[in-house]
Amino acid sequence: MNLPKTEKKRIVIIGGGFAGISLAKKLKDLDAQIVMIDKHNYHTFQPLLYQVSTGGLEPDSIAYPIRKILKRLKNFHFRWAVVDRIDPEAKKVITSIGDLSYDYLVLATGTRTNFFGNTEIQSNAMPMKNVPQSLNIRSYMLQNFEKADDCDDPEERMALLNFCIVGAGPTGVELAGAFAELKKNVFPKDYRHLNIEEMQIHLFEGSDRVLPPMSALASKKARRFLEEFGVHLHLNTLVASYDGECLRTNTGESMRTKNFIWTAGVTGAAIDGFSTEALQAKLNRFKVDRMNRVEGYPGVFAIGDVAFMPTDPYPEGHPQMAQPAIQQGEHLARNLKRLFKGQDMEPFSYYNKGNMATIGRNRAVVDLPRFSFGGFLAWFVWMFVHLMSLVGFRNRVIVFFNWVYNYINYDKAARLIVRPFRPKN
Numbered sequence: 001m002n003l004p005k006t007e008k009k010r011i012v013i014i015g016g017g018f019a020g021i022s023l024a025k026k027l028k029d030l031d032a033q034i035v036m037i038d039k040h041n042y043h044t045f046q047p048l049l050y051q052v053s054t055g056g057l058e059p060d061s062i063a064y065p066i067r068k069i070l071k072r073l074k075n076f077h078f079r080w081a082v083v084d085r086i087d088p089e090a091k092k093v094i095t096s097i098g099d100l101s102y103d104y105l106v107l108a109t110g111t112r113t114n115f116f117g118n119t120e121i122q123s124n125a126m127p128m129k130n131v132p133q134s135l136n137i138r139s140y141m142l143q144n145f146e147k148a149d150d151c152d153d154p155e156e157r158m159a160l161l162n163f164c165i166v167g168a169g170p171t172g173v174e175l176a177g178a179f180a181e182l183k184k185n186v187f188p189k190d191y192r193h194l195n196i197e198e199m200q201i202h203l204f205e206g207s208d209r210v211l212p213p214m215s216a217l218a219s220k221k222a223r224r225f226l227e228e229f230g231v232h233l234h235l236n237t238l239v240a241s242y243d244g245e246c247l248r249t250n251t252g253e254s255m256r257t258k259n260f261i262w263t264a265g266v267t268g269a270a271i272d273g274f275s276t277e278a279l280q281a282k283l284n285r286f287k288v289d290r291m292n293r294v295e296g297y298p299g300v301f302a303i304g305d306v307a308f309m310p311t312d313p314y315p316e317g318h319p320q321m322a323q324p325a326i327q328q329g330e331h332l333a334r335n336l337k338r339l340f341k342g343q344d345m346e347p348f349s350y351y352n353k354g355n356m357a358t359i360g361r362n363r364a365v366v367d368l369p370r371f372s373f374g375g376f377l378a379w380f381v382w383m384f385v386h387l388m389s390l391v392g393f394r395n396r397v398i399v400f401f402n403w404v405y406n407y408i409n410y411d412k413a414a415r416l417i418v419r420p421f422r423p424k425n
Contacts, residue, residue: 062395170214
């Protein structure tokens, strides 16, 4: 890998997600060479991926070039590459464009979709972890509606209009709500010769309630909102198989569907090269101490979703969400500055600012540390927080005007099949 030679210490950050970007931003005054590696040249605001999938936003509204985000950093270099493995003994990162040595390494690789070992589902389901996958969902949804509009076979048409989402966490709930809004407000105008009531939205969840990570009150309100939207909830239900045509559950239920979206879980995107003792096997996350140091590897840190830091409030590690990742990135930046000054590092402590999810127009739920609430006020808070969390003034303006347009006109403008999706089967 071609980088300028330097006498300064080199900090290599793998991953340009919330954790990696937050860390790099806070290192602008550090006398070191900072190198970030990512397989994409942009940072994605993942909480709004579902709006790309359902035509509410274009992808450039929620993505921002990494080089532009960090343009004010001195001695900063970005490399677009895939990391194959780490050689901790030689202190080298092995990538698709060459090797890179490091003095300090920060693993901020986030998560990947967890199919829990079900290879059939993995081959046929549509995940939603990045921009290309969200565009695939958008294209395939619209392709199936176009086919349904020209289909004489009632059973085939029902399969084309049957939307099945697995996982009733925030992503699944928000996606189901967005599909329900399309059914109610958009598709009746676009497909006037279709019976839109044939469009069915099914949400499957293995636990006994929607939004399991959130409070009972938030879960109860979210369930009511979904049912008001006409979403069919399948609780205490696991999807056992999906062959591209037919979905089967552990309860013996089966249904035909061409639209099968998997949001049921994630696993840490750990990188090869480390011993099994350094990993929490069940979650595939790096074991770290309170300073985010990977156990057994001096000079190697892990932050965000890929870091497993058990504490008394969080014995199973911190939630794999944006806020813990951002806070760990900022805290590690302060610790690295202390390290460079020869001072002791300080332990990380997570401050839970709350959780939230939206279920369509005027409907959302918010959990704050001391209380929970739902409805219009929660929806307004959700919009404000997400709008202000976007990277870049341009993106905030574009998303704001898109939301205003959608709200006034009951419309979603980005209903484009730009890149037709071809399923594997």
